[in-house]
Amino acid sequence: MLKTNPTGAGKGVRTAAEYLAGLQDDREVWTGGERVKDVTTHPATRRGAATLASFLERQSDPALLDTLTYEDEDGDRCAMAFMLPKSKEDVKRRGKAYYEWATWSHGMFGRTPDYKNASLMAFAGAAQWLDLGTERGMGNPDFTQNMRNYYDYARKNDLVLTHTLLNPHKSHAVAGQGRFDDEVALHVVRETDAGIIVRGARLLATLGPTADEIEVFPSTVLKGSDENIPFAFAFAIPIATPGLKLLARDTYDLGKSHFDAPLSSRFEEMDAVVIFDDVLVPWERLFMYREPGLCNQAFAKTNAVVHMMHQVACGKLAKAEFMVGLMSAIAQSSARDKDLHVKGMIAEVMMMCETVRALLFSAEEQAQEDEWGNWIPLRCPLDTSRNLFPKMYPRMVEILQLLGSSSLMATPAEADFSNEISEDVARYFQLANLESRDRVALFRLAHDVCVSGFGSRQALYERFFFGPPALMHSLYYDLYDKEPLIGRVNDLIKA
Ligand SMILES: Cc1cc2nc3c(=O)[nH]c(=O)nc-3n(C[C@H](O)[C@H](O)[C@H](O)COP(=O)(O)OP(=O)(O)OC[C@H]3O[C@@H](n4cnc5c(N)ncnc54)[C@H](O)[C@@H]3O)c2cc1C
Incomplete structure (x- = not known):
């Protein structure tokens, strides 16, 4: 104990x-x-x-x-x-x-x-x-x-x-x-x-x-x-x-x-x-x-917030990668991965994923010593990630729903593969590139991400767990190094 x-x-x-x-x-x-x-x-x-x-x-x-x-x-x-x-x-x-x-x-x-x-x-x-x-x-x-x-x-x-x-x-x-x-x-x-x-x-x-x-x-x-x-x-x-x-x-x-x-x-x-x-x-x-x-x-x-943002950004990268994998698997399963529209939606999620990766890279590469003699990743890229992800994740969920559509409801239970309806399930739930059982498993996973109570709570978590978005945006604005940029504008209008 x-x-x-x-x-x-x-x-x-x-x-x-x-x-x-x-x-x-x-x-x-x-x-x-x-x-x-x-x-x-x-x-x-x-x-x-x-x-x-x-x-x-x-x-x-x-x-x-x-x-x-x-x-x-x-x-x-x-x-x-x-x-x-x-x-x-x-x-x-x-x-x-x-x-x-x-x-x-x-x-x-x-x-x-x-x-x-x-x-x-x-x-x-x-x-x-x-x-x-x-x-x-x-x-x-x-x-x-x-x-x-x-x-x-x-x-x-x-x-x-x-x-x-x-x-x-x-x-x-x-x-x-x-x-x-x-x-x-x-x-x-x-x-x-x-x-x-x-x-x-x-x-x-x-x-x-x-x-x-x-x-x-x-x-x-x-x-x-x-x-x-x-x-x-x-x-x-x-x-x-x-x-x-x-x-x-x-x-x-x-x-x-x-x-x-x-x-x-x-x-x-x-x-x-x-x-x-x-x-x-x-x-x-x-x-x-x-x-x-x-x-x-x-x-x-203490820079505790920066270290927390670092942990969070790493976690969000893993989550975004998973969403890309899940969506790509869904597109391939029904041979819709050649469809321009489908590719476009998944590409949007890929870009979110790469945005988080780039921000993380930027923060770690520009790490610096703080006033206490400890090293911290650069705050601004991590702060960008923590402010963007609460918007990105609900959009990822929306895209998954758009991709999944009624298949998210065509989800027999595991028991249906071994009871008297199992032959029907094996025939009617197959896709071009997936056996019924694998298709149902895939869409039950997607269901748990974007339809279930668990999935809804995930979206709520991403929206709020790090603080009220309005407050975080306002803090981001306050901390952003704006003055040199305003200076450029002023230089132009005074020239
Ligand atoms: C799933 C989940 C897990 C959580 N886990 C934890 C945890 O482990 N530990 C912990 O301490 N907290 C946790 N939280 C709480 C989280 O910190 C708060 O939800 C978050 O700070 C928002 O505060 P609030 O819920 O009181 O909403 P409110 O502050 O009441 O905000 C409600 C809405 O009003 C908006 N708003 C708030 N203030 C302003 C303003 N001044 N101007 C304009 N709009 C404003 C917000 O953006 C939001 O849209 C968790 C929340 C969730 C949903």
């Missing part, structure tokens, strides 16, 4: 069995109107947990060891996402590992642990910033050490983390003014010798039910005023902390075979609202406290 002491003496990457054993604790997870006794056996989460366990296990595969892990100062093999990048080569090594992880689910298990581990690495690598504090000078050396300890603990124990950034709000008008409602938003109730007591809810914890711990970091929209002090903190605690409840949505894993539901039977990563019912957060697990200004800058100042 995992220890909660911040210097727990793990030895780096874990096996599948160790991860699954760690989930069998007192965590309070609810789904479909019932409390889940054991997330490793409950139908809603069982196969998603098993998938993630198999992913963790691959880190010990000798053939992948150098891609997925690095040797730390004690000679332990730790997950690559924890490695502090000290050169451009390190940045590229990290990218290669992210991409490898993503190919295992074709980007459909978006929240692999490398996402959060990348941000934790960045926070630890710039932890002195927590000490330097803000213009108000409220940094805290204890919190700097807490962050470094937690990073060591997480990487030595190969933790699987989820995170939750947003407070729910009852009124968008109030939220628009940068204020929170302490009837629903997560806030500090009191302090004790042991730590702070927090109450309220947070949105949304993807992977929450099958994570080891949860990072509760600040939303980046805290108004820097005193009224937001009770909402300003960053901490991490085990999912199995007393008073912490996860209310998960309905599962998309309906217990079907891999043939019938190729994606949802494997890659249900689950999302949950998190409720804190007077939860104790030990002082040693606090990283920021009572400093809205510090909280607002945290992801940007």
Whole structure:
């Protein structure tokens, strides 16, 4: 079982069995109107947990060891996402590992642990910033050490983390003014010798039910005023902390075979609202406290956001490649791959795929040292990718629907190949270049991407998981180096 002491003496990457054993604790997870006794056996989460366990296990595969892990100062093999990048080569090594992880689910298990581990690495690598504090000078050396300890603990124990950034709000008008409602938003109730007591809810914890711990970091929209002090903190605690409840949505894993539901039977990563019912957060697990200004800058100042964007872009490349493969297979199966219109639609997706690849290449090739002595990929290309993909992916889904059309509904079940209707199925579902069984398998896969509940959630995820699109676009505009370009325009009109 995992220890909660911040210097727990793990030895780096874990096996599948160790991860699954760690989930069998007192965590309070609810789904479909019932409390889940054991997330490793409950139908809603069982196969998603098993998938993630198999992913963790691959880190010990000798053939992948150098891609997925690095040797730390004690000679332990730790997950690559924890490695502090000290050169451009390190940045590229990290990218290669992210991409490898993503190919295992074709980007459909978006929240692999490398996402959060990348941000934790960045926070630890710039932890002195927590000490330097803000213009108000409220940094805290204890919190700097807490962050470094937690990073060591997480990487030595190969933790699987989820995170939750947003407070729910009852009124968008109030939220628009940068204020929170302490009837629903997560806030500090009191302090004790042991730590702070927090109450309220947070949105949304993807992977929450099958994570080891949860990072509760600040939303980046805290108004820097005193009224937001009770909402300003960053901490991490085990999912199995007393008073912490996860209310998960309905599962998309309906217990079907891999043939019938190729994606949802494997890659249900689950999302949950998190409720804190007077939860104790030990002082040693606090990283920021009572400093809205510090909280607002945290992801940007530490470059955690850049490292997260890097992991995301690698995952989106794997996902886009998969979509190209799926669409091309569909076109070939019915011999429509000579059709100008069909080729044009798939070419559009190929171009999206190559756009992500080029942006990733550009970011890694232009990697640079940051003010903390760590190396980061160039932000602008990655930011371009994170702003474009939420538009690209729904378009990919639309194109898949246009290509698949009624074939997406002509999807008999696996059982129909062995029951009394099997002869009809074998005859009437064949295509020019595919036997019936393979055709049905292919279109059931396409169905899971663009029609099923699992597929719809994927599109929603891509639209929103990294933040509200309008806000991300506006930030992109603010950061873009516009002045030299405006200068050119001015030069022309003044010439
Ligand atoms: C599948 C899924 C998984 C997620 N996983 C996680 C997770 O693991 N951890 C986590 O912390 N969060 C997670 N999220 C939450 C995600 O961060 C939010 O959905 C996202 O930030 C948008 O916030 P919101 O949902 O509150 O929507 P809102 O902010 O209410 O936005 C709703 C709509 O209004 C628009 N809008 C918002 N603000 C403005 C504005 N100022 N001007 C104009 N338009 C605006 C948005 O663009 C959007 O179209 C997840 C979301 C989804 C859908």
